[in-house]
Amino acid sequence: MAAHRADTGRKWAKKVVRDHDAIAVEDFRPKFLAKTTMARKAADAAISATKKAQLEMGRKHGRAVHLVHPAHTTMDCATCGARTKHALPLSERTYACTVCGAVCPRDKNSARVMLVRAGLNPTGADLVSPATC
Structure with missing residues (x-):
């Protein structure tokens, strides 16, 4: 195995x-x-x-x-970097930032947060800018 x-x-x-x-x-x-x-x-x-x-x-x-x-990859906004006040339940599949208003699928937002933390430019990933998810 x-x-x-x-x-x-x-x-x-x-x-x-x-x-x-x-x-x-x-x-x-x-x-x-x-x-x-x-x-x-x-x-x-x-x-x-x-x-x-x-x-x-x-x-x-x-x-x-x-x-x-x-830590907090699902709670941070990939666009503005703001953090939500509470953890999102797994059933909630859309991330909506209360600060900048960005709305995108939770997994895409987390992936973009990881790219930003790694020092990589998420613009161009999936040929879409981070603001449009």
Whole structure:
């Protein structure tokens, strides 16, 4: 199972690295997701193996891979940098900034926040400026 997990991680990492010049990835630690010790170890191993493969493929292909601290990526606005007062529930799939009025899908906003934190310019990602999501 570990070999299968590592192989899948390497294949995914290779595809991502080939398709992008610079990559921003959450430095995610999944300890709170699993309820049992065995499940926690499996989740840690899977994410760790995938992150390691991503870093290795980035180095091998000469791409920049930035690890971004995961705190508040879903609460910050990618356009103006303002932070919401409360955590968004997972059922809420649209992010709306109360400061600048930007409205976009939650996942796209988080991805753009990670790009900004990594020092990359999110304009041009998906060929759309950050204000229009």
